[in-house]
Amino acid sequence: MREFIFLGLNSIGIIAIISFFMGAVITLQTAYNTENPIYPKYLIGLGCRDSIILEFSSTVSALILAGKVGSNIASEIGTMRVTEQIDALEIMGVNSASYLILPKLVATLIFNPFLTLMSIIIGIFGGWTAGTFLGVITSEDFIYGIQYAFIPFYITYSLIKMVFFAFIITSVSAFQGYYVDGGSLEVGRASTKAVVFSSVLILLFNVILTQLLLS
Amino acid sequence: MIRINNLSKSFSGHQVLKDISVVFEPGITNLIIGQSGSGKTVLLKSIVGLHDVDEGEIWYGDVLFNKLNFIDKKEIRKEIGMLFQGSALFDSLTVEQNVRFPLDMFTDHGLEEKTERVNFCLNRVNIKNSNLLYPAELSGGMRKRVAIARAISLNPKYLFCDEPNSGLDPLTAIVIDALIKELTEEYNMTTIINTHDMNSVMEIGEKILFISDGLKCWEGNKNEILNSDCEKLNDFVFANSFAKKLRDSIQA
Numbered sequence: 493m494r495e496f497i498f499l500g501l502n503s504i505g506i507i508a509i510i511s512f513f514m515g516a517v518i519t520l521q522t523a524y525n526t527e528n529p530i531y532p533k534y535l536i537g538l539g540c541r542d543s544i545i546l547e548f549s550s551t552v553s554a555l556i557l558a559g560k561v562g563s564n565i566a567s568e569i570g571t572m573r574v575t576e577q578i579d580a581l582e583i584m585g586v587n588s589a590s591y592l593i594l595p596k597l598v599a600t601l602i603f604n605p606f607l608t609l610m611s612i613i614i615g616i617f618g619g620w621t622a623g624t625f626l627g628v629i630t631s632e633d634f635i636y637g638i639q640y641a642f643i644p645f646y647i648t649y650s651l652i653k654m655v656f657f658a659f660i661i662t663s664v665s666a667f668q669g670y671y672v673d674g675g676s677l678e679v680g681r682a683s684t685k686a687v688v689f690s691s692v693l694i695l696l697f698n699v700i701l702t703q704l705l706l707s
Numbered sequence: 708m709i710r711i712n713n714l715s716k717s718f719s720g721h722q723v724l725k726d727i728s729v730v731f732e733p734g735i736t737n738l739i740i741g742q743s744g745s746g747k748t749v750l751l752k753s754i755v756g757l758h759d760v761d762e763g764e765i766w767y768g769d770v771l772f773n774k775l776n777f778i779d780k781k782e783i784r785k786e787i788g789m790l791f792q793g794s795a796l797f798d799s800l801t802v803e804q805n806v807r808f809p810l811d812m813f814t815d816h817g818l819e820e821k822t823e824r825v826n827f828c829l830n831r832v833n834i835k836n837s838n839l840l841y842p843a844e845l846s847g848g849m850r851k852r853v854a855i856a857r858a859i860s861l862n863p864k865y866l867f868c869d870e871p872n873s874g875l876d877p878l879t880a881i882v883i884d885a886l887i888k889e890l891t892e893e894y895n896m897t898t899i900i901n902t903h904d905m906n907s908v909m910e911i912g913e914k915i916l917f918i919s920d921g922l923k924c925w926e927g928n929k930n931e932i933l934n935s936d937c938e939k940l941n942d943f944v945f946a947n948s949f950a951k952k953l954r955d956s957i958q959a
Contacts, residue, residue, distance in 0.1 A: 496798070540805040583755055583867075584809055585784035621728075 495595045499561050500603030500684040501578030504610065506560060507553055511544075514552065515571045515618030520541045520568035523628035537637020542617035542646070550650040551610035551698050558690040562665040565596055566686035570679035578670070593666040597659070604658035605693065612650070625638045649705050656693050656701060664690045708733055708896050709754065709865065714763035716746075718755050723749045725921045727763070733864075733897040735913040736888050740902055742943060746921040747901045748792075751869055752753035754899065755787060756780055767865065785813050788858030788896075790868040790887075794850040796842040796857070802829070806857045813861060828856040832886060848879040852886070859890060865892065868900040872907055880904065884911045905944065908932065915945065933957075 522539040569592055572578050581588040616638055623629040665686035672682045709731040716724040723746045731737040739747050741879045752758045754765055760936055767783050796805050810821045832852040842850055858866060868887060872880035888911045891898040912929035917940045921946050925937040932944060
């Protein structure tokens, strides 16, 4: 339960804020780049929806979570390693890797897809808010656009990607933290490595999964 | 009783422990002393199984510990309590949860029974009204005592202490030493303490093993240590000018 709160619930705020503003920016940029009478206005809503669902709510959110959750996991486990708390678990006969990492893995695998869904809803809402309040699109056109040519599999695709990304973030970060050797400086380095390696792997798997799922 | 036969350990080709043999008896405080970097902590961690040894045997009673698999080692580890240099309390748990942790892991007692045991252990180490505090809110001495309470919560047969007095003032250090000695006698535990604190050596050194550069150099007790003819031990024991003057005045 503690892991659900620390790794899941505590990430809602940052994901909500970033999703809202990304949705707003995507809508405005799409609008300014399609200022041509031959393009119907509802394409702005469609562009916002597809950008949010296909890329932002899974990949960009995962990159943000790699920074927040990944560094948290690596530094927590790394600190436990250098302060001998992991040794204390081993002495007691507890499988420290399983005891420390499994709950985090379960929490992120279950919770991150919910963050993705939340991000999709808030992102599209952000797009609608910016588009209608700044007068670049009417509410009716935007709502028509987000319903137009909708492919439900895109949601599944986004959720599948997030499950993979959640596994990458947790396992890479936990590995970096678990095998820290040294002191606080090394914990900091492990935390940085966790974010960098997770981010690179997320981008790599984004390409692989997109090819596998959408081709 | 713990018996070590011809123990050797190396890291990346550098031999840290060389052919160490020793017997640690129950009911008395067994001390491993030596300079920083002499191999004390590696020896202690090898004995508890945190390091795999290159050669040698580690016997816990009649059980050859270092040849056991993970599951069988777990049975022995239930009988081990360890006090780490930095206490190693779990930061995210309260004092009560820390002491209850081994009980949660290895017993099927109810919460009431476990809480009773936790309070008994905390009382035994003179920690009162601190059950709900977190380790960060405790002083160094209190953290050590909570760690001792956690170490004895499962009534261990073996107690290991790695530098129990590091970072403590001399008075608190004596209190911790006295507590470890009392508990050792009370529960007839086999207690092994790593230290380089001469106050501890003179206070509770019922059996002392001196190691230098990974080699066993001397074995004896606190009454014999001042009259040893081991040069390295004498350099260690009479390291400061006050101790040297004291030795010279005794000899004179």
